[in-house]
C-alpha cells in the first residue's frame with residue numbers, strides 16, 4: 431500500500447509530464463516545489479523517500495523548527511521561501527533558505543544584501559510581482575518591476591534570477607502568467623515561479639520553470 435502523500439506526489443509528477451508533453455517541453459525544465467507549510471515531518475518524510483527534494487515554506491519560524499533535522503538526514507534538500515518576509519527576519523532567511531521567492535521591496539532588498547555579505551551565503555532571489563495589482567497582496571506592481579529589478583541587481587547586488595507571482599483567485603491565471611513571462615524576458619531573467627495546485631498545468635504552458643504545489647500533494651491544510 432502506497433501512502434497518500436506518495437500517491438499524490440506521483441499524480442502531480444504525471445500531471446507535470448503531461449503538461450510538458452502537450453506543450454512540447456522537456457519535464458526536466460520544470461522544478462516541482464512541494465509546499466509543505468503547516469504539515470509536519472510525518473507527511474514530509476514520504477515525499478523525501480519518494481525522491482522529492484525541493485520544498486516551499488511560507489514562514490521563517492515554522493521552517494526553522496521543521497527543517498534542520500530533516501536537512502541533516504537529507505543534505506540535498508533545497509528550501510524555497512514563498513511567503514512574505516519581514517526585514518528583521520532576513521538574517522534567519524538567508525541562513526536557512528536556498529531560494530527567496532518573495533523579494534518585493536527596497537527595505538527587504540537592502541536587509542538581504544547586508545545579510546548575504548555578512549554570512550557569505552547567497553540564496554537565489556526571485557522578485558514577487560503583484561500581477562493583479564491587488565491592494566492586500568505582496569509584490570511589486572508590474573509597472574514598477576523593471577526599475578526594482580534593476581536596483582536589486584546594481585544597487586544591492588542581489589542574485590536575482592527570476593520572478594514569482596500569485597494571480598488573483600477569481601481570475602483566469604493565464605494572462606497573469608503571460609505578463610510575468612514578458613517582464614522576465616525583457617529583464618533577461620530565466621526563472622519563472624508560477625502555478626499552484628489548481629493551475630500548475632496552465633503555468634507550465636506559459637513557461638513556468640518552478641511550480642509551487644501544496645494541497646495536491648499534502649492534502650488540505
Ligand SMILES: *Cc1c(COP(=O)(O)O)cnc(C)c1O
Pocket residue numbers: 465467488512513596626627628642643644645646
Ligand atoms: C500555499 C502556497 C502555495 C501552494 O498552494 P496550493 O494551492 O496548496 O498548491 C503556492 N504558493 C504560495 C506563495 C503559497 O503561499
